[in-house]
Amino acid sequence: MSEQNKYTPEARARASALGSLAMREHSCQELKQKLIKKKHDEQVVDALIIDLVKNNLISDLRFAESYWRARSSRGYGPARISKELSIKGVSAEKIDAARGCSEIDFYALVESVYHKKYKGEPWQDFKEKAKRQAFLYRRGFDGDLIQHVLD
Numbered sequence: 001m002s003e004q005n006k007y008t009p010e011a012r013a014r015a016s017a018l019g020s021l022a023m024r025e026h027s028c029q030e031l032k033q034k035l036i037k038k039k040h041d042e043q044v045v046d047a048l049i050i051d052l053v054k055n056n057l058i059s060d061l062r063f064a065e066s067y068w069r070a071r072s073s074r075g076y077g078p079a080r081i082s083k084e085l086s087i088k089g090v091s092a093e094k095i096d097a098a099r100g101c102s103e104i105d106f107y108a109l110v111e112s113v114y115h116k117k118y119k120g121e122p123w124q125d126f127k128e129k130a131k132r133q134a135f136l137y138r139r140g141f142d143g144d145l146i147q148h149v150l151d
Helices: 009-023 028-037 042-054 060-073 078-087 092-102 106-118 126-138 143-150
Strands: none
Touching (some): 009 028, 009 042, 060 078, 106 126, 106 143
């Protein structure tokens, strides 16, 4: 009997999940997709996710809090971070709760991103202003934050 075949599908899926979680936090949906991609049975994965949540080894809220910190430290705004978390399967309630816990000052962040990119140089015409607005919008900052830094 080969080494891999002597373990149950549940044990192999659990070992794979814990290995992934040891590297970084994952959302439940993200971990499920990763395990299914590794050819673990979907029913086994579903049961495993429930068990991991019950034992607090995986948490969408904890993942979201970590994600807010990581992405904002890379200069991304609240709209983009929220959208990315939503794509990763985190509920809107948990996204909002994690944002509240993160205590990120997005006004200071947008100023930092803007000054890093444009070195404090004023915009010369409306075309350049629109270009700068578009840059900040793509980074995930909303109109109020963009106006704060451009005015």
